[in-house]
Amino acid sequence: MEKLSIVKIGGNIIEDENLLNKFLTLFAHLKGKKILIHGGGKRATTISKKLGIEPSMLNGRRITDAATLEVITMVYGGLINKNIVAKLQALQTNAIGLTGADANTIISEKRPKQEVDFGYVGDVKKVDQLAINKLMQANFTPVFCAITHDNCGQLLNTNADTVTAQIAISLSKIYETSIYYCFELNGVLENINDTNSVIKTINNSTYNKLLSENKIVDGMIPKLENCINAINKGVQKVYLGNTDILTKNNTNFTTISL
Template sequence: MIVLKIGGNVINNPATLHEALDYFASLIEPAVLVHGGGRRANQVLSAMGQEPVLIDGRRITDQATLEIVTMVYAGLLNKDIVAQLQSRGCNAIGLSGADGNAIQATKRPVDTIDYGFAGDVTAVNVALLDALLRLGMQPVLCPITHDLRGQLLNTNADTIATETAAALAGHGHSVRLQYCFELPGVLTQLDDPSTMIEELSESRYTSLREDGTIAGGMLPKLDNAFRALHAGAKDVRIGSLAELRRGGGTSCVAG
């Protein structure tokens, strides 16, 4: 089973998005697609007079921001992706965390940073995903969750992918988790693709994080990658679509 996560830069580039959806639709094994869309959300926020605020790659979500990202993620982007997959003969079904109680979360507690209506995943409805997959449907998950008390929450899409992979692995599935984004993999120098790390251990990641070589939005992505490995994912890779297709990109390994 594959859990494929596509990021905002992939979604914002029509040619790259089409290639990613071609790849997903061509998969023979059961698969779940998770999408972000932060860049599109930022565009809409700016157009509506709201200034996007992110800290270490994680969005600060006040009430106004929550309303806008819900419209963008669960509405425009999710349904556009589902429609495009249907055009490829892939019987996709788009879900927010509230749909079918797919993904439950709790509002992140305030510590040194108040992330607002950001959600930390507490449960993934594996029975629902299994049922949909048995019916020949491919779930497409957006990064909007809920708390079982009527509150929608904004949750990092990498986290959605990780927790989905972890939950599926915990129920006996052999899961490969793939994070598809615009770079060939994890780079030590962002402007030099030749610095891609082919295999990244958790200990080396810790060192590169501490010295600032890896920073920003890559931090939650890698934190989630190693979380998935510890939870039983068989293989976790980060890279461009071309790299992932050939089994390349950065392979994350425990240790």
Template sequence: MHKEKLSIVKIGGNIIEDETALVAFLKLFSSLEGKKILVHGGGRRATIIASKLGIESRMVNGRRITDADTLEVITMVYGGLVNKNIVAKLQALNTDAIGLTGADVNSIKSDKRPVKDIDFGFVGDVKAIAYNSVDKLIQADFTPVFCAITHDGNGQLLNTNADTIASQVAVGMSNLYETSIYYCFEFNGVLRDINDKNSVVKHIDSKVYKELLEQGVIVDGMLPKLENCFNALRHGVHNINMGNTSMLTQANNNFTTITL
């Protein structure tokens, strides 16, 4: 039986912080055909608001340390300010969006990250997606908009990486749909040469990935991103796309598609 397609689109803080870019992106997202889910971060806005409240943001290896005060700010900013702003703008574009944390309809459960070398505080590692519950919203013609907050099932909210949420939601929903992920970021895709924005590697499979690793093309922050991608593909996701927001249009084919 052929599964219906479902697109999971993830946007980061650089788009959220730029009102013009956000509106342009949401127009593209709302005109994307078929069933879809949006996942957003908001770390930059959280850092700005935290500093206004006199709360210092601490990062280790690009990951935020989430103490109790920081968790309060993140809940306000991700779950409130950013999420509801996006939902309101989507309603204006005739997309009937519903804003969610992982606690809503028990959709995303996490375990608090165990303390090894670093205590990340109230940070969650995703354990389960209630895909049938999320599907009830989709079947009712709502478009879920997830912020980067999950819960542990015992009343505790947890800050969770938005890239991970996108991939885990896609894995969960692949039980019901043919899922594709779109990671929107500032580059046109995975680049052969970081100084040449047009040097996009258009297709990466396991073999090409190995070659790019050996050539030293994939390094630093792209390593965990791509490891995450292949993990999702091995667990049922159909394909993953990386590029700027224009990859959501039919006209642009200059982005990276990742398959097994």
């Protein structure tokens, strides 16, 4: 099987021009087929406030009303996505910017109302790996933002880590697929106050042990849930760490595998 690298970048990298440029240079030099996924929550929050729309968050997740969805569509699908695509073109990577609505690549359903109504938030139901593969076979590098659609005309805000995992699971039917979650930390930390306390390897059993010991908390829980789900559904390996995980020189990061 041909290898495929699927890379997701976090908001702190997007907000730091130097970090973003460094990351995109590393991404551009990755060999073989590759896909980039990004969110942009911090930028969306900043622009929302400038427009007089106060962001509403619950447990780190954004409640997306109609006005917030407009901002997210402008920021994720427009400002951030096209800025990244332009920078990659300058690095001789023929990128194409996408939402899940483009080529009907990612269909979601609106999250049902339960204790909390998250609004226009989507849970991924289907990824069209054949459509995405056609783009890669035509030598395009897909750059997905965290927006999907319900196939009935409605765009939906969707967690970028989940989008990454679902794209990877789908394409693992065609490629030997690995995920790289790039963010500001060196990896999954045993002690959040010690940036060098990286947990080097995690599998199903060690993940459950870390959960029971409360060593994985807050936003790292849904991120690792996506990682474990991906590994259990065909993804070869998942790597978490700073942008240097895209190089062969870095050994201080977290690897998740069966």
